[in-house]
């Protein structure tokens with residue numbers, strides 16, 4: 058039994074915490090408002106951006122930590138919120154782990170595809186250039202660098218857009234008629250089901266616990282295998298997949314080959330399986 062800390066125990070983090078718990082591990086779920094975390098996940102209330110609050114929460118964990126996952130997300134879409142959530146929070150967590158002389162087998166960070174500026178439909182992988190066009194990808198890269206310099210066995214998992222139960226914006230936009238099919242050359246998006254984001258993290262964590270050396274970087278996506286066309290915007294509405302009207306929808310194909318080479322098998326290997334499940338969930342409401 059390993060002792061695992063999920064810092065930022067939200068949509069992905071909670072699914073991960075449940076997987077780790079079900080695998081027989083002791084799991085701590087940290088967030089600012091931890092009420093309602095699943096049974097068997099020990100709640101810890103702390104603000105990752107506040108070093109004192111974090112130190113007080115971690116003091117409640119007496120035994121050494123074997124796995125640490127940083128899955129907190131920004132509250133807002135501005136640079137200050139991104140810096141606080143990703144860079145400051147991760148830096149504080151690394152410092153707090155060093156302060157307790159922690160020797161985890163792995164420390165993981167849920168990074169993002171936003172680190173890539175490629176928008177010409179080309180393939181990207183872990184070795185592709187990262188020249189993010191705005192602060193979102195820039196802050197993610199900064200956080201990755203904080204983790205890489207931490208001295209811990211560190212892994213950043215760059216995730217595509219996460220969908221799954223309760224996160225079916227694409228389905229809803231098609232159903233409501235807002236989305237129209239994009240014409241012209243194919244346009245590629247990259248998405249991952251929540252249970253594959255959590256599943257990949259649980260898989261990598263179990264490899265780290267068993268002593269296997271991991272790469273410092275993995276890409277986690279599914280659409281790369283098929284190249285999912287994104288519905289286009291209509292009448293000036295933001296395109297599905299774009300977060301706001303000022304950001305173009307991305308257009309790249311991401312290779313998850315390195316992740317699959319570790320032995321991870323996607324539960325929802327293409328968007329067809331994943332969205333079939335998501336559509337079934339929304340129609341059965």
Ligand SMILES: NC(=O)c1ccc[n+]([C@@H]2O[C@H](COP(=O)([O-])OP(=O)(O)OC[C@H]3O[C@@H](n4cnc5c(N)ncnc54)[C@H](OP(=O)(O)O)[C@@H]3O)[C@@H](O)[C@H]2O)c1
Pocket residue numbers: 064065066067068069070087088089090091103104105106127128129130131132142146167168169170215216217218219220
């Ligand atoms: N969503 C996507 O499409 C996507 C794509 C690529 C990468 N990612 C990354 O994947 C990770 C997980 O995303 P998600 O969708 O699971 O996020 P989420 O549901 O918003 O969960 C994030 C959790 O972090 C906690 N949190 C935020 N700020 C915190 C702080 N200062 N201190 C302590 N806890 C804090 C929040 O709980 P409290 O409010 O209670 O603190 C929340 O439960 C994030 O790192 C995100 O950037 C997401």
